[in-house]
Amino acid sequence: MDFMARATALVGGTMVMMRRMSAPRHQAVGQSPQIPQAKKQGLMTLKMPTAQGWAKGQVPTTAPGLKVNAFASALQHPRWIEVLPNGDVLIAEALQEASKPRGIVDRAAQATMRRARALGVSANRITLWRDADGDGVAEERHVFLENQRQPFGMALVDGTFYVGNTDGIVAFDYTEGATKIEGPGRKLLTFKPGGHWTRSLIVSPDRTKIYAGVGSLTNIGDEGMEAEEGRACIWELELATQKARIFASGLRNAVGTAWEPTTGALWTVVNERDGLGDETPPDYLTRVQDGGFYGWPYCYWGQIVDDRVPQDAAMVAAAITPDYALGGHTASLGLCWVPEGTLPGFGAGMAIGQHGSWNRSTLSGYRLIHVPFTDGKPSGPPRDILSGFLSEDERVSYGRPVGVTVGPDGKSLLMADDVGDIVWRVTGA
Template sequence: MDFIAKATALVGGTVAYVRRRGSPSFQAFGPEPDIPEARKQGIMTLKMPVAEGWKDGRVPICAPGLAVNAFATGLDHPRWIEVLPNGDVLVAESKEQAGPPKTLMDHAAQATMRRVKAIGESANRVTLWRDADGDGMAEIREVFVENQNQPFGMALVGNRFYLGNTDGIKVFDYTPGDTALSGSGQTLVEFKPHGHWTRSLIVSSDGTKIYAGVGSLSNIGDQGLEAEEGRAAIWELDLASGKARIFASGLRNAVGMAWEPVTGKLWTVVNERDGLGDETPPDYLTSVEEGGFYGWPFCYWGKTLDDRVPQDPAMVAKAITPDFALGGHTASLGLCWMPEGTLPGFGSGMVIGQHGSWNRSKLSGYKLIFVPFANGAPSGPAQDILTGFLSEDEKLAYGRPVGVTLGPDGKSLLMADDVGDIIWRVSGAA
């Protein structure tokens, strides 16, 4: 395995160097992005920094007027965050558990992911962190629930706590102030595991429904569309009846979700397909229409065909163009709505945790960004909130942003960093 890792780094580095010379000098960002023509890759570009972590007092770089501190440390691959009404902060600690590689490319991809601790043994738990004295740093840590199956999304409705495991949604009884759940919970919906394994959750504004993001098994339906049934979609679970259905589809890997308060629409960030070039197609932020189809696997960014896929003209004709491009392969995962007044220098809009690329010649993402909104839609270019997660030569990753949410005080953001094993807190500078 060490030989494969070294060989992958050597070959991947050579391929990335060659492709970097012909890569675009811009990123596909915004409502009308300039998306380069597809360039099929016979050998996938594999480029991943080595996980370094935060050493010698190094911390992320804040936008002017902001400050950052570690809210919680010593976690095991923290991915997602949920703040309870009493201010307790829940963190899902989980990791992709790769199956046996079937091809040489599988071996290479897994070796690449291990360099940045992206796959391996999963902690499979949710921990509770409490900042009892309100100083912006948690002093109390408890195991809230453990022995789960790659837990990710979390949601609380009344005294019922919902957890998105990779194989379905479970519900537990919860009493305000509890530091641990009891019992094994009840499974409400089953999802197919593997592939894109995260299962984010969000509650409807009236508390009657839960929405769950379920990513595709493969890049472009490589194992046939039957294997993708029920995937590449956002599901809706009606809590009263227990019935679940697909709410929107054609979303290759919809992860973070958020409600936009002016229109009441659901928004999500989506990771697009690989193998067509550094900037093609871009990941995106979009509103989600009930019954909407967003193109995967047949087409991207509206009706741009992917000719690697057997086509379905009727489905292509239905494809909805996303609202806002986020750059190619930025792995935009985290998403939350930030009201005006939360952080100085920033209005209202969407905050996005960009986990960072592994499959392009020049790395992208690896930052926490903000997209301003007005009248229910993106209203300007993206702004950086936190950067500095990569070394200048792109060889080291100090951290990788994932989930993001408002802090308990309403004047800060909390962001999970699964390489640094830290929950960062961003607030106004003193």
């Protein structure tokens, strides 16, 4: 496997150098992005930094006026965070697991992903962290729930704790203040596992429904659309009746979701398709309309057709243009609403954890950003909250941002870093 990784790096490095010469100089960002014309890559650009982790005393770079500390450490690939009403913090620890490689390209991709700590043995657990003295560092750790199947999203509603496993939503009885879930779970909804495996959860403002993001199996429906049934969408689960339906579709990999309080709209961040260039198409942040279709796999950013895909003219015509571009292949995963006054120097808006690219000649993402909102919609360029997760030569990553949420005190952000195996806490300096 080391030989495969080295060979992949050599071939990939040559390809990256060639493509870098013609790469776009500006990111496709904002409400009206300049999206370069697609360039079919054939063999996709494969550039992923080696996961190194943080040296002792090394921390991410903060925006002016902010400071950062490790809230929880020594985790095993932390991905998602849920803050309970009593201030306890739950962290889902999970990792993509390898499927049987289908050929040399799969073997190369898996070798590269292992080097980046993006593939391996999943912890399959949720841990509870308690900061009893309120100093911003959790001093208690408990195994809250284990033996799950790649747990990710979490939600608590009226004494029931919900987990978004890769193969479905499971419900457990919960007692306030408990440090461990006791008793068997009840599966409420089944999802197809594999592919984009994360299953984020968010509760509706009236506490009657849960919404779950389910990503596609493949890049562009490579195994046919039957294999993608029930995927590339956001599901709605009605808690009282346990009836489920697809709320919105054509979302290649919708991960983080958040409610915007002015309009009450649901927003999500979506990872777009690979193989068309460094900035084509951009990942995006968008409102999620009930019954809306967002283009995948037929088209992107409205009606821009992906001619690698067997076409459906009616679906292309129905595709909704996203609200806000986040740049190509940033792997924007984490999302939360940041109320006014949470962080000094940052107003109301969305915080987005950008896990970082692999399918472009110059890496992008690898930061926690803030997109300002006014009157219920984005109102300016993104700003870094945390950066410095990537070495200047792009060869190693110290960390990779994933889930983000407002801390229990309402004056901080917590962000999962699945390469650093840390949950960072950001506050005013």
